[in-house]
Amino acid sequence: MSAVSVHARVEARGLDAALDVAPGTVVALVGPNGAGKSSVLQLVGGQLQPDGGTVSVDGAVVSGPRVHVPVHRRNIAVLEQRPLLFEHLTIAENAAFGLRARGVRAAEALARAQRELDAVGCGELAGARAWEVSGGQAQRIAIARALATDPRLVLLDEPLAALDVSVAPAIRSLLRRRIRGEGRTALLVTHDAVDALTLADELAVMEAGRVLAAGPVADLLARPRTPFVADLVGVNLLAGTATGPDAIRLATGDRVVGVPADALGGGAAIASFAPASVAVHTAEPSGSPRNHLRVTVTGIEPRGSLVRLTGELSDGSRVSADLTLAASVDEGLVPGREVWLVVKAAQVALYPR
Ligand SMILES: Nc1ncnc2c1ncn2[C@@H]1O[C@H](COP(=O)(O)OP(=O)(O)OP(=O)(O)O)[C@@H](O)[C@H]1O
Known part of the structure; x- marks a missing residue:
């Protein structure tokens, strides 16, 4: 009932x-x-x-x-x-x-x-x-x-x-x-x-x-x-499980390090970060301590003076990045292309859920 x-x-x-x-x-x-x-x-x-x-x-x-x-x-x-x-x-x-x-x-x-x-x-x-x-x-x-x-x-x-x-x-x-x-x-x-x-x-x-x-x-x-x-209000949100005081693991196996907004406590958690804080790389960043997520580009659309790129992780969850039009053209960012989205830990907020 x-x-x-x-x-x-x-x-x-x-x-x-x-x-x-x-x-x-x-x-x-x-x-x-x-x-x-x-x-x-x-x-x-x-x-x-x-x-x-x-x-x-x-x-x-x-x-x-x-x-x-x-x-x-x-x-x-x-x-x-x-x-x-x-x-x-x-x-x-x-x-x-x-x-x-x-x-x-x-x-x-x-x-x-x-x-x-x-x-x-x-x-x-x-x-x-x-x-x-x-x-x-x-x-x-x-x-x-x-x-x-x-x-x-x-x-x-x-x-x-x-x-x-x-x-x-x-x-x-x-x-x-x-x-x-x-x-x-x-x-x-x-x-x-x-x-x-x-x-x-x-x-x-x-x-x-x-x-x-x-x-x-x-x-x-x-x-x-x-x-x-x-x-949903324009932020990237990824669900995962806390693996430490300042990190979560996504269903894809990716680890996301961030700043806990509240003690994580080891259970389900989410990571939240703005599309503006995401950089797009066409090759896997080597030796970078930053978070990087491999995605397939699913969309590129104008957002004011910027371009919003949407990529899909292997489990279907999505991440967006805002970049300049010139950057998107120079890099040949088109749907279907595989890229790495990079975001600094300091720009990722982690919440227990
Ligand atoms: N007191 C009211 N009298 C008449 N119509 C109303 C009243 N309150 C809301 N409405 C109308 O009912 C519809 C639904 O409004 P409601 O406030 O439930 O939506 P909401 O999703 O809560 O919106 P918001 O996020 O803006 O608070 C809207 O068309 C709104 O204009």
Whole structure:
């Protein structure tokens, strides 16, 4: 049985979505602006009612013809871009809010809230007021508040988008540990490829109101079935397994050395680097300490004043490189040609996943 099942239409939004989420799975909804990602979240959360079809949680219909289970009865926690904390309550009271709303006694709710605040590194802020905390702390507190109610489902709408780049990695790491690491079921809307790949088990790719493809992150990356996935925010993403603190091995056997953005821990990991940081060599670089990947050129297309070369590794995963038009002509880079793509370790970010 699916933990969440959406088979629903919303005519005013051009939405006709089909999505099934297995229990304990984090699914990232990705796709261009207006694709319907947030609308799917609203259907599940109960803020949007379908014109046809149903939305089910744990096998029970929560929205459908003549059914509308109110938001507060769905036992779903929602984490927004900018969490709203109540200014007149202490941080502990904020974190206990969901429990109190469910009728849990104050002492018990506050004790649980304190444990949750400790677990997100904000235990010492329990007595503070909302206006005294930073944006990053507010998001940690919102995570504590969301998880305090033991929700059967967590909905995350761009949870890192409003955060300063200096705090986002720590919150990403916290979400990875508390959501994916604890086997919770969650739906995540994000525009950020790194968030999707580090926080989610599966991707659901939306376009024009429909879910075009869904499946394990590594599968969709290795064989992108839509240009959107292939081009997910324009960075190169390669899935592999950590072989040390700063290296991963790809399915092709290639080793990629980089800078860990978070401790790798020996499991599945991804490498991310910009096409602009990739150089193209027509012969295998000898004695170079840099990462080099042998690919077959599959595409050459203009990108402003540059040319984007796309190459395929032996397992079908793709890597792009941006180069000048002159370079692409001089080197005779045409589809079918075998080349080496070279990227410095300092320009490769590694993430656990
Ligand atoms: N509150 C609303 N009322 C009416 N139409 C809406 C509303 N919100 C979104 N839409 C429309 O519904 C469609 C899907 O939008 P939605 O916000 O779900 O997409 P999205 O994939 O989340 O986009 P984005 O990435 O820009 O947030 C779009 O055509 C949008 O204009």
